[in-house]
Amino acid sequence: MITAATTLAAGYAAVPPGHIATIVTSLQMVRPPSLRPVRPFPPGIGLQPLVDRDPGTYRSLFRAVGADWLWFSRLALAEEALAAILADEAVEILALRQAGCNIGMLELDFRQPGQCELVFLGLTRDRIGSGLGGSLMDHALRRAWSRPIERIWLHTCTLDHPGALAFYRRFGFEPFAVHVEVAPDPRLTGALPRDCAPHVPLLG
Numbered sequence: 001m002i003t004a005a006t007t008l009a010a011g012y013a014a015v016p017p018g019h020i021a022t023i024v025t026s027l028q029m030v031r032p033p034s035l036r037p038v039r040p041f042p043p044g045i046g047l048q049p050l051v052d053r054d055p056g057t058y059r060s061l062f063r064a065v066g067a068d069w070l071w072f073s074r075l076a077l078a079e080e081a082l083a084a085i086l087a088d089e090a091v092e093i094l095a096l097r098q099a100g101c102n103i104g105m106l107e108l109d110f111r112q113p114g115q116c117e118l119v120f121l122g123l124t125r126d127r128i129g130s131g132l133g134g135s136l137m138d139h140a141l142r143r144a145w146s147r148p149i150e151r152i153w154l155h156t157c158t159l160d161h162p163g164a165l166a167f168y169r170r171f172g173f174e175p176f177a178v179h180v181e182v183a184p185d186p187r188l189t190g191a192l193p194r195d196c197a198p199h200v201p202l203l204g
Contacts, residue, residue, distance in 0.1 A: 005179055018204060020070065020185045025165060027173035028153035032145040039135040041096070047106065047139055050093040053086040055079055061095055063192070065105045065122040070159045070197045072186035092143065096123070096136060103127050106140055116144040118154040128161065137171050157181065159200060 015021045041047065050058065059082075062074050074082060085091055090111045096104030104127060107119040118140055123132055144152045154173065156164045169175075186192040188204055 008180060015182055018185055018188050019182050020159070020200060021180060021182045022157040022159045024155050024157045024179045024181050025175050026153060026155040026177040026179070027165075027168050027175050028151050029141075029171075029173050030151045033141060033172045036138075038138040038142055039131075041132065041135050045096065045098045045103070045132070047094050047096050047136070050095050053093060055082045055086065058082070058086055058093065061102050061105050062120070064102050064124055066120070067192055067196045068125050069122075069161060070186060070192065070200060071120070071122075072183065072191055075186060075191040076183075076189075091119075096132065104132060104136055106136060108140065108144055110147060110149070114148070114150040116147065116149050116152040118144070118152055121154075133167065137167075141171065159197065 050061065059075060062071060065071070077085075086093070088111060090109070092106075092108040092110070094106045095102045096106070102124070104121075104123040106121050109117040109119050121133075121136055121140055123130070123136070141152070153176075154168065156168060161167075185202065185204075187194045187196055187202055194202065
């Protein structure tokens with residue numbers, strides 16, 4: 001969830017040692033897209049609710065999908081705060097699975113009345129480019145707009161896959177805000193291995 005932030009002045013600003021900086025783009029959709037058949041997943045692949053909604057199980061799924069893109073928000077969250085999110089029935093957490101293994105995740109947050117935040121949508125590294133992402137987004141939109149919402153929104157950043165922003169726009173999301181986020185590098189805090197996301201310089 002994006003919180004209130006100060007407005008940056010024009011020009012360069014130094015990033016503190018041991019930190020990373022990323023440009024965050026928020027996008028939204030304020031009306032349901034034209035109805036079309038949901039692209040089915042290939043045989044043997046299914047989207048299933050995360051049954052064991054405990055922090056350990058959830059973080060294992062989160063790392064499997066997000067480590068390559070330095071997803072760190074849920075890893076930095078206090079155990080009690082994460083457990084409260086996982087216990088909330090207004091938060092849907094689903095795993096894309098094949099042969100007993102997690103190959104993707106989808107998280108939808110309906111805690112704000114009239115809204116859905118598409119918090120996380122992603123695939124493991126070996127499934128990117130397989131076409132599963134489009135099917136996963138089809139299911140996400142269908143699930144979100146089946147509720148009485150007025151908009152669905154999400155954010156992506158420059159740490160994500162370089163095609164992420166274009167992917168969301170293809171499905172009808174439009175940008176509405178841009179922020180800069182500075183945070184401790186999760187590879188230096190121990191939240192993620194040091195060899196994650198080699199496309200992002202590690203400045204320890």
